[in-house]
Amino acid sequence: MKNIPSIQRTTSQAKDLAALRQAFQGWKDAPDPLTRLTRRLSTTLSLETQLGILAEEMNASIPFDALSYHHQIAHRDFVFATGMGGPHRCEYRLSLEGVHYGTLTLNRRQKFSEEELEGIEMIISAAICPLRNACQYIAIEQTALTDALTSIPNKRALDEHLERASRLSDRHGEEYALILGDLDHFKSVNDEYGHVVGDHLLRLTAEAIGSTIRNSDSVYRFGGEEFAVLLPHTGEQEARDVADRIRHAVSSLRVDCGGTDLSVTISCGVARHLAEEGASQWIARADEALYRAKAQGRNCTRVFASIG
Numbered sequence: 001m002k003n004i005p006s007i008q009r010t011t012s013q014a015k016d017l018a019a020l021r022q023a024f025q026g027w028k029d030a031p032d033p034l035t036r037l038t039r040r041l042s043t044t045l046s047l048e049t050q051l052g053i054l055a056e057e058m059n060a061s062i063p064f065d066a067l068s069y070h071h072q073i074a075h076r077d078f079v080f081a082t083g084m085g086g087p088h089r090c091e092y093r094l095s096l097e098g099v100h101y102g103t104l105t106l107n108r109r110q111k112f113s114e115e116e117l118e119g120i121e122m123i124i125s126a127a128i129c130p131l132r133n134a135c136q137y138i139a140i141e142q143t144a145l146t147d148a149l150t151s152i153p154n155k156r157a158l159d160e161h162l163e164r165a166s167r168l169s170d171r172h173g174e175e176y177a178l179i180l181g182d183l184d185h186f187k188s189v190n191d192e193y194g195h196v197v198g199d200h201l202l203r204l205t206a207e208a209i210g211s212t213i214r215n216s217d218s219v220y221r222f223g224g225e226e227f228a229v230l231l232p233h234t235g236e237q238e239a240r241d242v243a244d245r246i247r248h249a250v251s252s253l254r255v256d257c258g259g260t261d262l263s264v265t266i267s268c269g270v271a272r273h274l275a276e277e278g279a280s281q282w283i284a285r286a287d288e289a290l291y292r293a294k295a296q297g298r299n300c301t302r303v304f305a306s307i308g
């Protein structure tokens with residue numbers, strides 16, 4: 001075993017420790033605005049909460065009438081705004097190591113002085129690293145909830161949304177329906193035309209389903225060639241109609257495979273949410289309905305309630 005030299009305490013170390021103790025006290029009690037700002041920002045990875053803290057701390061040093069922030073993260077617009085505008089504005093494109101992290105705008109009724117603009121830049125410089133971390137956190141979270149092939153939400157996102165829908169349905173009596181759709185004989189598409197064509201068809205299917213449903217509905221890639229659609233404020237009959245529209249949209253897809261037009265069909269199972277039911281039971285009933293649709297000839301819709 002290697003010998004570890006014994007640690008000698010020197011007078012300079014004692015001084016360093018005293019300075020550390022003093023710095024800690026200062027950091028803990030946060031007398032200066034930048035220390036307080038960075039300390040508060042480091043307590044959260046929520047970009048919204050961070051921007052609220054930034055607005056509060058900024059306003060304490062440089063009063064403003066409105067602060068807004070805009071950034072596109074993982075193809076989605078993130079917008080934060082607080083206060084009401086004013087004719088004078090200063091805008092900052094936030095960036096760190098060449099990467100853009102959004103645009104921050106301050107508005108005020110009075111013009112900003114040079115000293116104030118300098119102060120704003122100092123505050124932004126102190127906040128940029130935590131803001132970068134929060135932006136990256138959103139992007140990572142988004143990636144974890146998105147299917148890489150089709151760019152639509154994945155099964156993990158569906159599980160989260162179904163749990164939330166179950167709770168809302170129980171608490172407020174809102175109607176929710178779930179459609180599970182599974183492409184028919186998809187294995188033979190891969191076998192005959194190859195995985196590249198299969199992948200292309202999966203992307204087209206995701207788009208076709210997405211363009212068939214309302215804005216308030218959401219589509220997910222549930223598994224390999226299986227999709228799910230969650231429909232708020234939707235009863236059984238309405239959900240069946242949506243499933244039939246999805247079937248029509250998917251069967252209308254054509255992929256040109258060197259002279260032959262490839263087409264597919266999809267089978268759908270529908271289940272509305274039942275009181276006190278958790279996400280997994282709800283999915284299981286929709287899956288049961290889908291199983292019936294497959295067993296009863298494919299390219300058709302079956303609703304769980306109508307079984308038996």
Ligand SMILES: Nc1nc2c(ncn2[C@@H]2O[C@H](COP(=O)(O)OP(=O)(O)OP(=O)(O)O)[C@@H](O)[C@H]2O)c(=O)[nH]1
Binds near residue numbers: 149182183188190199
């Ligand atoms: N190209 C491609 N194929 C996939 C992907 N994920 C799953 N698959 C394929 O989807 C096929 C699913 O086959 P099966 O479960 O037998 O179902 P099926 O052939 O669609 O038959 P039915 O569902 O009974 O109508 C398999 O060949 C999988 O390899 C993917 O990401 N890309």
